[in-house]
Amino acid sequence: MSDLPKNNNELIEKIDYNPSQKGWMDTPTEIRKGMYCYASNPKSVEYIGLPNARQWNPLDDDWKLPANWKEIVHNAFKERLDRFRSFKVFMDICVRCGACADKCHFFIGTGDPKNMPVLRAELLRSVYRNDFTTAGKIFGKVAGARELTLDVLKEWWYYFFQCTECRRCSVFCPYGIDTAEITIMAREIFNLLGLNIDWIATPSANCYRTGNHLGIQPHAYKEMIEFFVDDIEEKTGVVVEPSFNKKGADILFITPSGDVFADPGTYTAMGYLMLFHYLKEQGLNITWSTYASEGGNFGFFTSHEMMKRLNAKMYAEAKRLGVKWILGGECGHMWRVITQYMETMNGPADFLQNPVSPITGTKFENANSTKMVHISEFTADLIYHGKLKLDKSRNDNQIVTFHDSCNPSRGMGMFEEPRYVIKNTCNRFYEMPSNTIKEQTFCCGSGSGLNAGEDMELRMCGGLPRANAVKHVHDKFGVNMLATICAIDRAALPALMNYWVPGVDVTGVTELVANALIMPGEKERTVNLRDEPLPGMEE
Amino acid sequence: MKLEELLEQKKKVIVDKWFDIVVDTYPTDTSRFLKSQKNPFSNPVGNTTQKSLAVLMDELLGKMDTDTINSFLDPIIRIRAIQDFTPSRAVSFLFSLKEIIRDQLKDKDFNETILIALTQFDRKIDLIAMAGFDIYMKCREKIYDIKANEEKNRTFKAFERAGLIKELPDNKTESQLV
Structure with a gap:
């Protein structure tokens, strides 16, 4: 009997599920098994000449990032804002109308709000505002800005590998924001840190x-x-x-x-x-x-x-x-x-x-x-x-x-x-x-x-x-x-x-x-290409 | 009035409240969507849940037909078995019905007959919950089965059909010679 919980509430509290009522920025990300792909094999990363090849595990606290990883991300972000006009526009233009929110198959299927395209993009935008906009620099969180931390990077990694770049959301966006391009940018940045997944890196x-x-x-x-x-x-x-x-x-x-x-x-x-x-x-x-x-x-x-x-x-x-x-x-x-x-x-x-x-x-x-x-x-x-x-x-x-x-x-x-x-x-x-x-x-x-x-x-x-x-x-x-x-x-x-x-x-x-297809010179066809009997040819 | 008759009168309210409890296991932004989007193809989770709960309630008040219960319980559990829920959280909504029913009966006089009927009704909910556990496990086993066999089924079989894989000989002569 001593193994039983001291009071029933203790057990009920563990089972009772009330999802977080906090805003998305204050809801921590937990990398869950079954929802992520294994880290890239360093041999594959090295072979195609991408930097920071190493063994790492998404479930570990230490991702063995290069010491200057924040600088790498900041510079890569800046370079891409300059290089891709679309990326810059997509960072600025969203009015959070919500038209895309329920159009993503990952949001519909997981029920995770961070898979709403608007919110997935917001994961990057929040850092963009903090690093590259005056309002973000001055007003911080009030203006939807936040600093890049290790937890933010992990959150990015988890959710930008929960987007298939399918562009269904962009069909519904009145501004034509293409979330796939935002995901593409995020993944480019991950690759500069050696953070690809193996299902992509090795192929x-x-x-x-x-x-x-x-x-x-x-x-x-x-x-x-x-x-x-x-x-x-x-x-x-x-x-x-x-x-x-x-x-x-x-x-x-x-x-x-x-x-x-x-x-x-x-x-x-x-x-x-x-x-x-x-x-x-x-x-x-x-x-x-x-x-x-x-x-x-x-x-x-x-x-x-x-x-x-x-x-x-x-x-x-x-x-x-x-x-x-x-x-x-x-x-x-x-x-x-x-x-x-x-x-x-x-x-x-x-x-x-x-x-x-x-x-x-x-x-x-x-x-x-x-x-x-x-x-x-x-x-x-x-x-x-x-x-x-x-x-x-x-x-x-x-x-x-x-x-x-x-x-x-x-x-x-x-x-x-x-x-x-x-x-x-x-x-x-x-x-x-x-x-x-x-x-x-x-x-x-x-x-x-x-x-x-x-x-x-x-x-x-x-x-x-x-x-x-x-x-x-x-x-x-x-x-x-x-x-x-x-x-x-x-x-x-x-x-x-x-x-x-x-x-x-x-x-x-x-x-x-x-x-x-009726092939010239063919014999009587009795099975299809899968060796299944054709209609009327069943024994 | 019999318990079943009382519940029949309040069926819609009960099912609505039950639905709210299930979708409130999701974050607020999600539950708002699950409640509001009525198109079954834009909102498979919300619509499947709503449809299934209504049928389960019908069965609790009716014949308790095993096939019907399983075929409508399966779609909800199948969804929750892959989402971000622990096993207990995935199926706990089935027990919530007990509380909802008691809440709906709180201003009624509980005579002994009703109390006995309520205990029997609880037992039926327990049966559905147990069926829910079974379905949950079947879904998880299916996921692991797919994980284990997907690549084998796709690539290994294609290579094997093509004769590109050298199989071990049937008799032991070769290995005995070594």
Whole structure:
């Protein structure tokens, strides 16, 4: 009995939960397991030449920061205010109207007010006011200013790695403040202190060194694709013949390595191979590169400079092979990097030609500056011109909905092309509610380098609004397949569905195309690319 | 009047108060949002909570159907199992209903029949709370299952299918030779 609490209240007080009534500045941040990613491996940080590489642990009191860390932050902040006009404007212009507050999937899912975009930005703004504005310097906390302390830095780190740079909040901001850019600045500053997460640092280093996130070498990349060739032959009776690093090809194809090395992206990769083979006789001369073997760009989540370095290799390879233009696979942030940064970062790509489809003659004028065309645009154009023979009924076991990936939708305005492709390859397609798709799409919760394993609770919270909309169409229409055009989505959404909406699987759009595609010389197709029986072929 | 009839009359007030108690476990700014945003896709937490509590109250006053209780208890607990709550905090809202009910009955005369009925009603709430613990544990186990197997399912399986992983031989001859 002596172990029992002395009075009942003692026990009740521990269990009774009344959240803090204090203002956000006075609410301390506790770094919680499941909500953060592991610290970067110093080897990876060193390899890409970033400073202050060391072993450290976010849960430790001592982050082993350089002695002059405050000075580094202050100078980096100042440099970025001077260099990026948008950043300066975003620091000054917010009137705290609250339009963004409830639009963030992390706020909706975690219920943590510091995930309201306005408040997440305020974490930085408070220090900006203190260091760079007269009002802040004089009036301090009254003017919303606060000094940079170790606790503030830790709070920054915790919350700027709870933002996927998805930009949903910016759609609702009357001033167009792009919180993603604020997060980008914060992460750049972390990198100057050696405070990256490993899920970003190591893929960046691998991509820089070997060419893709996993560090898979060219021969293994080729072997994996050759396995797909065998697998396609087994299922269709058709031998596809991809070319690698072919000088003088018309088009270079670049896709995220996730399509080649991880399920269910692998089925999408098989889809590309089948589509290209189908078009070969119609004049498609395309090659894969075992060197530019990564469309993804985790440099984008590190710094502008790192993004530029990783993006440059794609164009260097296009130049080396002497192709006319680049066709890009189903990727998310690759397209944001291409559409919004490439031109001024590594452009102009004047050694390439304005992209023209060799099959339909369509000029992709929207891609004249980057010389890079999205596979969904390319495929939609083929279907529109009647160049693909498709049997939609082969996908009748799939009741499909489409998740707009943040970057192709909000980053490049691509809404209709993938839908057009799906509607022409599937009979059963249902949209999720309008406030969860297209420009208002909810993030998968794992973008911008947060799709690690150790932050699963964070990913499940961030993905809740997306999963909730999928659950709606699953319950109402029996949707069992979530189609998407992003490799991180294909990596992250299966886990999200597993937790929130069991019974829904994830596919790339090109996988649906390949299943429906009637290949010349094919044998009777009895299974889809996943070896599942086609409708009517069940034993 | 029977206890169930009394509670049936006050059902809406009880469910509203119960909802307030659940959302007040979140910080003030959040609970304000959870209460005000009515679109179920903009506010899945608030709407799921509201819908589930109403059904749970119906079941407490009705058949106590196990499947219905589990299917409406699961969504609230599933959310709270990944948010910033200790296990006790994640499920404690279920016990709060006892206090709410007593508060609603405070100006009634408690005869022995009502008191016995109230004890029985408490027992039903306890049953739901125990189901809540089970769901909470299932959710946590699911999270750890996903953490343990996600990479294996995605990458290892793809490499294995491609024959890029050399498996151990079936018979022991090779190892015996060493």
